[in-house]
Amino acid sequence: MTAEQRQTRIIDEIVAANCLEDGMTVAIGEPSPMAMIRHIVRRRVRDLTVIGTGLALDLLIAGGCVRKVISYYAGGGYGVPVVPAFRRAAQAGEIDIWECEEGILTSGLEAAGKGLPFLPWRGGVGTSLPEVNPDLKLIEDPINGEPLIAVPAIKPDITLLHAAESDAYGNVRHCGGPGWIDLFLHRAATRTIVQVEKIISNEDIRSDPWATTIGGADAVVRMPYGAHPFYSRGYYVQDASFAQDYFSAAGSGGDELDQFLTRYCREPGTHADYLERIGIKRLLGLYEY
Numbered sequence: 001m002t003a004e005q006r007q008t009r010i011i012d013e014i015v016a017a018n019c020l021e022d023g024m025t026v027a028i029g030e031p032s033p034m035a036m037i038r039h040i041v042r043r044r045v046r047d048l049t050v051i052g053t054g055l056a057l058d059l060l061i062a063g064g065c066v067r068k069v070i071s072y073y074a075g076g077g078y079g080v081p082v083v084p085a086f087r088r089a090a091q092a093g094e095i096d097i098w099e100c101e102e103g104i105l106t107s108g109l110e111a112a113g114k115g116l117p118f119l120p121w122r123g124g125v126g127t128s129l130p131e132v133n134p135d136l137k138l139i140e141d142p143i144n145g146e147p148l149i150a151v152p153a154i155k156p157d158i159t160l161l162h163a164a165e166s167d168a169y170g171n172v173r174h175c176g177g178p179g180w181i182d183l184f185l186h187r188a189a190t191r192t193i194v195q196v197e198k199i200i201s202n203e204d205i206r207s208d209p210w211a212t213t214i215g216g217a218d219a220v221v222r223m224p225y226g227a228h229p230f231y232s233r234g235y236y237v238q239d240a241s242f243a244q245d246y247f248s249a250a251g252s253g254g255d256e257l258d259q260f261l262t263r264y265c266r267e268p269g270t271h272a273d274y275l276e277r278i279g280i281k282r283l284l285g286l287y288e289y
Contacts (some may be wrong), residue, residue: 007218008168009166009168009169009218009219010170010199010221010222010258011193011219011220011221013036013039013195013221014037014270015038016195017036017040017043017224017238018042018284019158019162019193020048020158021045022041022048023043023046023048023067024048024049024158025049025051025156025259026040026049026050026051026158027047027050027109027156027184027189027262028052028053028056028158028249029160029162029179030053030180030181030182031231031232032227033160033161033223033226033227034056034161034226034227034228034229034230035195035223035226035271036195036221036223036226036248037056037060038058038059038195038264038265038268040063040065041062041063041065041085041261041266041286042265042266042269043066044065045065046064046065046067047067048060048065048066048067049066049067049069049104050066050068050069050070050155052069052071053071053074053075054073054074054075054076055076055230055236055243055247057071057083058074058076058084058085058228058246059246061089062257066095067095067096069086069090069095069096069175070098070105070154071097071100072121073102074087075218076087076243078277080138082251083247083250085183085250085254088253092215099129099133100129100133101124102181103122103123104124104129104149104156105126106184107120107151108118108154108188109154110187110188111151111153111154111167111185112153112154112156112172112187112188113184113187116153117152117153118137118152119149119150119151120141120148120150121149121281122147122148122149125138125148127149135152136147136149137150154188155189156185156188156189157184157189157190157191158189158190158191158192159191159192159193160192160193160194160287161179161182161185161186161192161195161217161234162194162223162226162227162230163175163182163195164196164197164232164233164234165196165197165198165199165200165205166199166220167200167201167259168199169202169216170194170214170216170217170218170219170220171202171205171214171216171217172196172212172214172217172272173213174213174214174233175212175233175234176234178213182212182214184214186214191218191219192217192218192219193219193221194219194221195220195223196226197223197225198222198263199220199222199230202255206212225275226271228242229242229243234288235289236247237286237287239253239282239286241284247253
């Protein structure tokens with residue numbers, strides 16, 4: 001190991017939260033690092049461009065943190081085809097929406113990860129996507145002459161991920177493999193912060209190097225139950241009833257949503273405070289095995 005690699009990457013959750021500043025482009029992995037999301041809402045960070053999906057994206061919009069959304073999926077799962085705060089903000093013109101689908105998003109992230117200004121993508125050719133998103137340019141393939149879409153690089157200032165384990169040097173393991181686009185988000189970003197369920201020894205990492213999904217993340221934060229109400233593979237399942245409570249509050253808006261945000265985001269000063277508010281019985285009921 002080099003001297004830099006031997007330097008610990010573990011930081012406190014408050015230090016991690018303070019890395020987020022107004023106007024940044026922030027990418028959110030899946031399952032979402034909800035402990036960090038709540039810190040963003042609590043700190044009232046503003047004017048973010050958010051690359052994210054589902055409840056995490058919606059919570060940031062509900063908290064007034066978002067100016068622009070880059071998302072291939074703004075649904076909340078079964079029974080929630082469009083998340084409520086996103087729908088309300090989009091209809092009111094309060095947020096900008098960068099229209100895309102999964103292939104376009106990952107092409108833009110891959111371009112940033114490779115240091116390229118754009119990458120070509122075939123998906124979306126013949127649709128209205130280049131019309132509703134003028135950043136997508138129709139081009140002609142110089143080899144075969146077929147039409148393609150040039151997708152500009154999408155570069156997050158910070159990517160926030162949740163994973164199972166890491167050692168002190170930022171060598172991360174996702175249980176069962178990384179989330180769907182976590183590695184795209186990591187490679188494209190200027191900086192990656194990973195919250196994990198558990199810190200393990202470097203000896204454990206070296207004993208099974210192929211299990212490492214991210215080598216040398218910029219910072220690691222120990223956050224047991226940090227994905228709640230989402231799942232964390234190998235640790236706990238999704239708290240579906242809590243997620244439904246949020247969607248109900250967000251759908252109602254007004255005082256009900258404000259009370260939810262106050263109770264679960266603004267008042268708990270730390271992740272431990274949040275877990276106390278959720279309650280040990282509820283958390284233990286989410287064990288995966």
